[in-house]
């Protein structure tokens with residue numbers, strides 16, 4: 001038996017979340033003494049495909065077809081399910097990315113498998129029952145999901161599992177699937193991607209700012225700090241509601257939930273709805289002029305003071321640190 | 325055009341989340357329930373598309389009778405009728421099967437959900453419904469435009485968006501940007517009382533998963549305050565102690 005891992009690529013480069021999923025799969029496969037097979041769909045070069053071997057895959061199935069160059073929800077789901085069947089996979093692992101969220105339920109339905117979505121832990125295996133954790137109530141709680149079905153689909157939350165190398169000889173197997181035309185019902189007109197920016201859902205470091213920044217004209221400071229750290233930028237809800245920043249930067253209970261290694265909150269009070277989406281970050285730094293701001297209660301490090309004085313100093317201090 | 329809007333009934337965002345029965349069940353004692361905020365966007369978009377008669381909007385909810393105030397609120401916002409599938413919403417697979425079973429009998433052109441519920445945060449129901457109905461879906465949409473039989477959708481992707489077109493019927497999960505949230509007015513609230521709310525029995529669905537335990541995250545230790553005149557200290561701690569830079 002085997003574990004099948006679908007690895008996403010962006011313009012031919014595998015995403016970090018794919019290596020997280022592979023490492024996660026490898027850990028399970030070692031316990032069960034199974035093989036890890038990777039699956040790539042799209043135009044990915046052999047040198048990139050071979051990288052799956054570094055994280056423990058013994059084979060990568062390479063599906064390369066003009067029609068499949070970009071993500072097509074239904075077609076990709078059909079391919080993943082078909083390959084799961086033909087390779088006899090007992091477990092299918094993918095990333096809980098924006099595309100993954102559309103794939104996992106479809107793959108699970110096709111295979112009559114239970115789905116653990118946004119998994120944050122390795123399974124505890126008790127015979128056919130696998131116990132897997134995920135955050136619920138927007139990070140206010142953690143639930144243990146018991147997967148009861150023989151076949152299992154797991155979509156791994158980004159940043160939840162550290163990729164670790166486990167080199168293995170890898171064989172590349174090219175495969176041409178047969179897909180129904182009805183699986184190509186969505187037609188992509190345009191893909192707009194900010195290439196100069198770190199993507200927020202996957203970022204290791206997030207610099208986030210709130211109403212304390214006073215207005216959109218001050219965001220240069222936030223962006224400069226993010227640049228020095230190689231971080232993504234985020235904001236509180238009122239900031240995106242006011243149009244100071246785009247909606248996709250809004251984090252919290254009704255925005256994106258993020259769990260980076262480092263979350264820096266500048267001029268954000270720390271309302272319960274904001275904390276809901278960020279509190280599972282590993283380290284939290286709060287910069288706020290009000291010592292009573294609720295955010296300090298959930299922070300690891302805090303600086304009380306005016307962001308307009310502190311942030312420029314922090315940028316300088318980080319530049320000095322980076323140049324050493 | 326016939327639109328189905330899926331409504332989830334969730335704890336108010338300020339709720340303190342606790343559990344009962346030896347941490348195996350959510351403690352709903354004293355909890356105020358609201359329409360899932362993303363579902364409000366879906367509903368608002370549907371009502372906007374209907375624009376007083378251009379489409380017929382049904383809201384559907386899987387849940388017990390206690391959710392009826394939430395359903396009535398959805399009717400007050402402007403849906404034409406409501407359906408409640410009378411069963412506790414056991415999990416996303418169960419909920420999606422109920423909705424798909426109902427949708428099969430009605431031939432909707434558009435099925436809208438929220439991008440995810442703010443309680444179980446699955447973002448699964450939409451793709452499950454679409455797969456069960458064998459129709460296309462977009463899990464997270466930031467813009468929806470309908471032109472005749474074609475929808476143009478901005479799908480959220482990491483670090484950007486993808487603009488795509490698809491023929492109806494389609495299932496779409498809505499995120500911020502698709503519509504302005506509509507607040508019910510007095511006329512809507514009065515009218516909602518007499519709009520049809522049909523209660524249907526649930527179909528049997530074998531369970532593929534179950535939640536066996538809940539816990540609350542371990543609280544962080546006390547904050548380390550750093551003097552604003554000693555910013556270097558923060559950089560040092562982030563490097564040596566937190567090991568994040």
Ligand SMILES: Cc1cc2nc3c(=O)[nH]c(=O)nc-3n(C[C@H](O)[C@H](O)[C@H](O)COP(=O)(O)OP(=O)(O)OC[C@H]3O[C@@H](n4cnc5c(N)ncnc54)[C@H](O)[C@@H]3O)c2cc1C
Pocket residue numbers: 209210211212213235236237238239250251252253254255266267268269270271272273274277287288289290293305306307308337361
């Ligand atoms: C249903 C619902 C859902 C919601 N969902 C979300 C959500 O998903 N995400 C979210 O963020 N919010 C959400 N909110 C809003 C939330 O309740 C708060 O209103 C919001 O988070 C506050 O944003 P803020 O911290 O930027 O602004 P404020 O609360 O106004 O805080 C500004 C902070 O900046 C500090 N400050 C001011 N000037 C300076 C300075 N010069 N230097 C340093 N600090 C300074 C102040 O001390 C203050 O703490 C939701 C609310 C509701 C009702």
Ligand SMILES: Cc1cc2nc3c(=O)[nH]c(=O)nc-3n(C[C@H](O)[C@H](O)[C@H](O)COP(=O)(O)OP(=O)(O)OC[C@H]3O[C@@H](n4cnc5c(N)ncnc54)[C@H](O)[C@@H]3O)c2cc1C
Pocket residue numbers: 329330331332333360362363384385386387412413414415416417419436437438439440441442443444445446447448449450534535
């Ligand atoms: C008493 C109780 C017990 C529960 N026990 C479990 C459990 O053991 N395991 C478990 O996984 N979940 C459990 N749930 C959660 C509940 O079943 C979830 O609402 C359901 O799993 C949907 O999944 P989700 O919240 O992840 O939805 P998502 O996939 O995040 O929801 C996406 C969209 O689907 C639609 N939708 C979601 N739920 C409904 C609904 N009920 N009716 C109509 N449309 C809806 C909404 O438009 C929503 O925006 C329980 C809920 C209750 C009230």
